[in-house]
Amino acid sequence: MPRLILAPMQGLLDHLLRDALTRIDGYSHCVTEFARVTGSILPRSFYHRISPELARGGRTEAGTAVRVQMLGSDPDMMAANARVLASLAPPGIDLNFGCPAPTVNRHRGGAVLLEEPELLYRIAAAVRAEVPPTIPFSAKMRLGLHDSSLARECAQALEAGGVEELAVHARTRDQGYQPPAHWREIAPIREAVAIPVVANGDVWTVEDWLRCREESGCEDVMLGRSAVADPLLARRIQALARGEAIRPQEEEWLEVLALIARFWQGVGVRYEAKKRPGRLKQWLMLLERTFPQARELCAAVKLLREASEVEAVLARWPGFPSGL
Ligand SMILES: Cc1cc2nc3c(=O)[nH]c(=O)nc-3n(C[C@H](O)[C@H](O)[C@H](O)COP(=O)(O)O)c2cc1C
Incomplete structure (x- = not known):
C-alpha cells in the first residue's frame, strides 16, 4: 500500500x-x-514534552509510530543531542532542513542550510553515528532556499550521511506556503538518490494525491495542513487505493465529532481551563475548510471564553458523543 505520513x-x-x-x-x-x-544538550524531559508517546514505546494510543524531529546546524551538538534522544528509543529520528522561520534561519537552522550540502552531510553523518541502525533515520527538506539548483546535491548529501528516507516539501524557502506546490520538481530529486523520497505540499484532496504521485513519481506522500482540516482524507485515499467505497459526508462528520470529543477530553487534561477554548477553535477553524457542519460548531463557540461554556455547547451538539 502507498504510505501516508503525518x-x-x-x-x-x-x-x-x-x-x-x-x-x-x-x-x-x-x-x-x-x-x-x-548550544546545549536538551534534557530527556524536553523530548517527553514534545512526544509524550515516548512513555508508550513512541506510539500513539492507536499504535502509530511517532518519529522525533531535530533541527540544528552544529554537527557535534546535533550528535550529542541525538545520543540523548536515541537513549529514549524513539521509533525514528528525523532532521528538519525545511523550516522557513526567520529567527530559526538567522541562527543557521532549517531551510538556510540547503545552501550548504556539505554541512548537511556532516550533520546527518554525525547524528547517524549516534543513532543505532535499528532506529529509522529520516530527513525533511524544501526544494532549496531561493531556487532548486542545489536540491539534488542536498538529497545526495543526506543520503551519503546515512539518511534512509527523505521527505521533500515542494517549495523553496522563499516560496513560503504560497500555492501551488511544485510536485514536478521532486522528480529529479527522487531520481538522484536510491532512498525513498516522500512528496509533500498542498495535497488537500484525493485528486491532489493522485496528481502529486504522478508528477513527483513518488509512491509515498506526507500530509500536513490537510490532515488537520480533513481528518478522514487519509482514509479516503487508502480506500481509493484498495478499491473500497467512501462513506457519505454526514457519516464522516459524526466520526469527526468523535475525534473532536477525544481531543477535547485530552485538552481538558493537558491545558489549564483558560487555554482550552483556543485549542479547540484552532482546529475547528481548519475543519471549516472541509465540513460545513464545523462552520456551525465554530460559530457557536467562537465568542466563548470559558471552557465550561464550550463544554455545555458540545454536550448539546447533535451527534456529539457523550460519556467517552
Ligand atoms: C503551522 C506549521 C508548522 C510547521 N512545523 C513544522 C515542523 O516543526 N517541522 C517541519 O519539518 N515542518 C513543519 N512544517 C511544514 C509542514 O510539515 C509541511 O511541510 C508543509 O505544511 C507543507 O505541507 P502541507 O501543504 O501538506 O501542509 C510546518 C507547517 C505549518 C503550516
Missing part, C-alpha cells in the same frame, strides 16, 4: 491532535514538532 507542524500538530488523527486508519507514521538544538 507531517510535523509546530504549534498545531501536538500529541493530542496526533492521538485524534491516528485513530483514523491511514498513516504509516507521524513526525513531532521540531526539537531545536543550539
Whole structure:
C-alpha cells in the first residue's frame, strides 16, 4: 500500500491532535514538532514534552509510530543531542532542513542550510553515528532556499550521511506556503538518490494525491495542513487505493465529532481551563475548510471564553458523543 505520513507542524500538530488523527486508519507514521538544538544538550524531559508517546514505546494510543524531529546546524551538538534522544528509543529520528522561520534561519537552522550540502552531510553523518541502525533515520527538506539548483546535491548529501528516507516539501524557502506546490520538481530529486523520497505540499484532496504521485513519481506522500482540516482524507485515499467505497459526508462528520470529543477530553487534561477554548477553535477553524457542519460548531463557540461554556455547547451538539 502507498504510505501516508503525518507531517510535523509546530504549534498545531501536538500529541493530542496526533492521538485524534491516528485513530483514523491511514498513516504509516507521524513526525513531532521540531526539537531545536543550539548550544546545549536538551534534557530527556524536553523530548517527553514534545512526544509524550515516548512513555508508550513512541506510539500513539492507536499504535502509530511517532518519529522525533531535530533541527540544528552544529554537527557535534546535533550528535550529542541525538545520543540523548536515541537513549529514549524513539521509533525514528528525523532532521528538519525545511523550516522557513526567520529567527530559526538567522541562527543557521532549517531551510538556510540547503545552501550548504556539505554541512548537511556532516550533520546527518554525525547524528547517524549516534543513532543505532535499528532506529529509522529520516530527513525533511524544501526544494532549496531561493531556487532548486542545489536540491539534488542536498538529497545526495543526506543520503551519503546515512539518511534512509527523505521527505521533500515542494517549495523553496522563499516560496513560503504560497500555492501551488511544485510536485514536478521532486522528480529529479527522487531520481538522484536510491532512498525513498516522500512528496509533500498542498495535497488537500484525493485528486491532489493522485496528481502529486504522478508528477513527483513518488509512491509515498506526507500530509500536513490537510490532515488537520480533513481528518478522514487519509482514509479516503487508502480506500481509493484498495478499491473500497467512501462513506457519505454526514457519516464522516459524526466520526469527526468523535475525534473532536477525544481531543477535547485530552485538552481538558493537558491545558489549564483558560487555554482550552483556543485549542479547540484552532482546529475547528481548519475543519471549516472541509465540513460545513464545523462552520456551525465554530460559530457557536467562537465568542466563548470559558471552557465550561464550550463544554455545555458540545454536550448539546447533535451527534456529539457523550460519556467517552
Ligand atoms: C503551522 C506549521 C508548522 C510547521 N512545523 C513544522 C515542523 O516543526 N517541522 C517541519 O519539518 N515542518 C513543519 N512544517 C511544514 C509542514 O510539515 C509541511 O511541510 C508543509 O505544511 C507543507 O505541507 P502541507 O501543504 O501538506 O501542509 C510546518 C507547517 C505549518 C503550516
